[in-house]
Amino acid sequence: MTSSTFSSLPLSPALLENLERLEYRSMTPIQAQSLPLILQGKDVIAQGKTGSGKTAAFGLGILHTLKQAWFGTQALVLCPTRELAEQVATELRRLARAADNIKILTLCGGAPIRPQIESLQHGAHIIVATPGRLLDHIERASVDLSGLKTLVLDEADRMVDMGFYDDLVTIVKACPIRRQTLLFSATYPDNIRKASARFLNRPVEVRLESVH
């Protein structure tokens, strides 16, 4: 049996307090299934429909691993669109509130690149980005992913549908080989299976929906 209280997990007292303040009283099913594995450092593929609480599942994993005293980029979350990246950044900021001074930067297309480059020079613990713009920063060497601990592919099915697969391959090559990779998806078609095999290391699968 999987316990559904956050306090059954090895999370810091500060994070647990913050979850209480957010009134997250129990884990959603996808959180209950994926969080224990994520906190153990495993690569995880988690499939669950929209609204099932996937952001907090990887967000708590990132915050659990994060070393606040080091200003290098330790986590990268890739999202298909600017709107989704903003939503993820907002939820991460809510989850991180107990630990102030965690810097979360969004890097998306449609915004001028210069201010993003300047922000990167000041350091960002967590980057939430769309693949195209992140690739642009990698090519300009304005982003340093060498200290990355966690890579999250959020809404991976949509990223692949939108034609970002080749960008993802290039981005993953710029990440350290030793890292935790988490893949979240609403569906689990063949191309996601293929992407998982390429980007993840012996992943554990958590699936709450039947495949159509």
Ligand code: ADP
């Ligand atoms: P998904 O990415 O699976 O579509 P989200 O991560 O956006 O879902 O979460 C949907 C909503 O549920 C958000 O408003 C979030 O704040 C809320 N939520 C997530 N986890 C919990 C929880 N354990 N208890 C209560 N609300 C939660």
Ligand code: MG
């Ligand atoms: Mg989501």
